[in-house]
Amino acid sequence: MGNLYLINKEYGENGLKLAEYDGEAVVVLIQDGVYIDPALYPNKAKIYAIKQDVQKRGLNDRLHKRVECIDYSQLVDLIVENKVINFA
Amino acid sequence: MGNLYLINKEYGENGLKLAEYDGEAVVVLIQDGVYIDPALYPNKAKIYAIKQDVQKRGLNDRLHKRVECIDYSQLVDLIVENKVINFA
Amino acid sequence: MVQRSVLITINRPPYGSIYYTEGLRAAVGVTSGIDENIVTVVYLGDGSYFTLKGVDRKDTDKYLSTLKKQGTRLIVQKESLQERGIKESEIETDFEILPTKEILDLMQRVDFTMDF
Amino acid sequence: MVQRSVLITINRPPYGSIYYTEGLRAAVGVTSGIDENIVTVVYLGDGSYFTLKGVDRKDTDKYLSTLKKQGTRLIVQKESLQERGIKESEIETDFEILPTKEILDLMQRVDFTMDF
Amino acid sequence: MAKLGFMLTLGPFQFENWETACNIAKAALEKGHEVKMFLYLDGVYNPIKLQTFPDLPVMPKDRVAELVAKGAKITACGICVNARGLEKGKDFIPGVVVGGLPDFAEIVSEVDKLITL
C-alpha cells in the first residue's frame, strides 16, 4: 500500500513537498490542481489527473507527458489500494 | 483622486502588479493580505494595513517598516478620497 | 442616476470556483440597468486560463454572446499568459491581449472596478 | 470498530478562513468517540502562521488545551517557517518544530489524514 | 457625504469577507455616509435569521441587522437565493430585500464608490 496524494491547487504544493520524499507516492491532480506547474511534481511519483477536470479546462494538449488521465472509477480503485493523503 | 488598491492574499498579487505602474497608487492590505511578501509591494505606493487584521494575526512586530496601520474609519476616508481598485 | 463605466477583473480560473461564470453574469447584469452602464472584462493571473481555446464554455456562452453583441471588450493580460507559458495562438479570438500598462490605462478611465 | 490514528494538516492561515479553528474542533471531535482515536495536528505552508507567538487564540484556546491534555502533538513544519522568514524563537512553545522528512514518517504511520 | 456601494459574494463564517464588509459599512454609516449592499452568490447566506451558535453572542445576521438599523439598504440576488434553496428569502432578517442584478445595476449608477468583497 503506497500513499495516494489527492492534490488541488490552493495548498496542494504542501502535499507535493511531502511526496518528494516519499518513494511510494502516487499523485492525483484534481480540480484546479491540474493547473499546477509540472516543475513542482515529485521526481519519482506517478502522476495522474482527473480526465473530466482536464477536459473542461481545455488542457488536453497542454498536459505534461508525465501525467496520465483517469476517470472517477479508476480513482476509486487507487483510493482503495492506497492510503489517501488529503490536500484538496 | 488616486487609486486605492484593496488587497487580500488570494489574488492580490494581480492588483499589486497593476499598482507597480501606477504613480498614484495607495495600497491597503486587508485580511490575509497582511501576509503578503513585502518584495511584492509596488515601489512608489503608500502601503497601509488594517490594524485589527494585523493584530489578531500577531504580526505587529513582523510588519514591514513601509506599512502603516489604519482602522476602518481611516479606511472609509481613503475610500471616499480615491477610486477603489478591488482585489479582495 | 447616470451611466457608469465598470472594469470587471476575473482572477480565478475555471472551474475550481463559480466566479468564472458568475462574474460574467454580473457583467451582463451591470449593463442591464435603465442607464446602460458600460462594462469591460479583464482576465488576470490564473483567470487568464479561461481564455484558452479548448475551455468548455457551455455555461458561459450565453453571457459571452450578450456581452459581445453589446460591444463589451474582453481582455486578457499579456504578462499573465507569458508567466503561464501560454502562446497567443492558444487564445480564443474573442479575447484581446493587452499588456499591464494598457490595462492600467483602462482602469484609470473607468468609474468603478469589480473583482471576481 | 477500532481505535484509529489520524494526522490532521492545517494549511490555511488565520483568519482569512475558518479552517484554523474548525480544523482544531474537528481534531477534538475525532478523539471524542468511544474508541478514542489518536490525533496529530501538523501546520504546513501558510498554516504555519498560526504558530506565531502573538496570534489571538481566543477562539482556539479551549481546543488547544483539550488536545494538550490528551497528549496530542502539535507540530509545525520547519521548512514552512524558513520559507516565511520566521525564526524558531517566534514560535509559541506549544508547537514542536519538525522537518518535512519526519512529518512524512508520521504520515506513514497513521491510518488516515485530513486537511484543513 | 458619499454613497458607498458594496457587493458581497461570500457567506458567513467560512471566509472573512462578510466581516470586512460589515466593518467597512458600519464605519461608513457612522461617518454619515450612505450604504447600499448587494448580496450575490454565497453572500445571500449572511442574513438568515435563525443563525445560532452557543459561544458567539453576535452572529453574522446580527452584524447585517446592525447595518440595516443604521440605515443601510441591503438587497439579495433572487436567483442566488433560490438556487441555494432559501425560498425567496423568507427566513431573512427584516430589512433585507430580495431583488436581482438590475437592482445592482441601479446601485452602480447611484453610488460614488464601489467595493466588492
Added chain:
Amino acid sequence: MAKLGFMLTLGPFQFENWETACNIAKAALEKGHEVKMFLYLDGVYNPIKLQTFPDLPVMPKDRVAELVAKGAKITACGICVNARGLEKGKDFIPGVVVGGLPDFAEIVSEVDKLITL
C-alpha cells in the same frame, strides 16, 4: 469491498469540492463500496431541498439524493447546521441526518479510507 468515509467542508455552487465528492462517492457506490459522508462547515448547505435554478436540471441536492438512493449514509454537523440558521436541517432532503462530531469519530473508526474535501 471497502468502506469509504468522506468529510465535505464546502457548500454547493461556489467551489468545486461538492462535485468532486459526489463524483468519487457515486463511482465508489457503483463499484459496490460503502460510503459514509459527513457534512461539516459550509458542507451542510448542500442537501437543502428547495434549491432551484432555471437552467440547471440537476441541483447539488439531487446529486446528494442520488448518493442516498445508492445507499450512502450522510450525516450533517448539527452545530454547523444551527450556526447557519438551517433549523436542525428541517429543510434537508430525506435521508440526510443531523448529528455531531462524535458521529464523525465513529465514521473514522469504521471506514477503511478517509477522503476530506
